[in-house]
Structures are given as structure tokens and as C-alpha cells.
Amino acid sequence: MTEPRWHQVGATDDVARDDVLGITVGETAVAIIRTADDRVFAVDAACTHGRASLAEGFVDGTEIECPKHNGRFDVTTGEAVASPARVALRMYPCRVNNGCIEVQL
Ligand code: FES
Incomplete structure (x- = not known):
């Protein structure tokens, strides 16, 4: 099994505050969320309800809304907080290093 490692996935300026960016690392689709207060988070891009892409979702505070069934x-935790989503999202460690967003997986 391969050890997780940090991947540079773009510049912080590639993601507006209060928005989301879809990226792919290897074969893994990841949604990078930048909050209005300038924190970054990385979650599995596939919604756990019906696999819609959260990269097309809507950021509201520290929540992301799925574009398919809302x-x-x-x-910040991956937890599902509004129906019909019930299963938590997988999260990946995410950090900013010299203006670059890095994700560990
Ligand atoms: S596919 Fe995301 S809530 Fe249904």
C-alpha cells in the first residue's frame, strides 16, 4: 500500500472565497472548498447520496450543498447535515503552502 503524500493542486487564487474547485489527483476526484474566512478543505467530490459532483455544488459558510438533490x-468534518445526504464525505488533509493548495492522499 502506498503511503499518502502531499500533492500540489493549484494556487489559492484558483479558488475564489466561498467557492469550490474540482481537481483530480491520480484517479481520485476531489473538491477543494475555500471558505469566506479563507480556510481550505478537501473532500471526495462524489456526493455520498447519488454520486453527483460536489465540484458543481454551492458553498454556504462551512457547508456545501449538492447540486442534484440539495x-x-x-x-470541516465531512458530516452530512441535510437530507437526503446521510453518509459522511471522505475528507483529505489540505493545507496552503506558499500560496499553493496541497492535498494529502
Ligand atoms: S446526489 Fe447529492 S444529494 Fe443526491
């Missing part, structure tokens, strides 16, 4: 997830 389920919501807390991006």
Missing part, C-alpha cells in the same frame, strides 16, 4: 455536508 443534500448538505459540513466541509
